[in-house]
């Protein structure tokens with residue numbers, strides 16, 4: 001996370017408190033889920049989804065500061081490594097590749 005993002009998130013946590021920001025994160029996660037559901041039903045735009053993704057990323061940054069930024073970064077690296085390994089496996093054996101790989105194709109975009 002950039003220094004500016006970290007600083008703003010620290011200020012938000014100090015101003016509003018960790019309990020409040022955890023509840024806000026839960027609210028934003030729900031809003032993103034709802035926006036994605038509405039998008040797949042043709043009732044929300046890509047911009048509606050983008051704004052909710054931004055809210056979630058901001059709240060996730062605050063959660064990372066609360067729960068341990070370095071530990072979250074380490075976990076992301078571990079999971080991205082695992083995903084990368086899986087993608088390599090798909091390249092080596094195309095029969096294992098997921099049926100739907102392009103969201104625009106899937107949703108007719």
Ligand SMILES: [Mg+2]
Pocket residue numbers: 028031032051052055
């Ligand atoms: Mg929101």
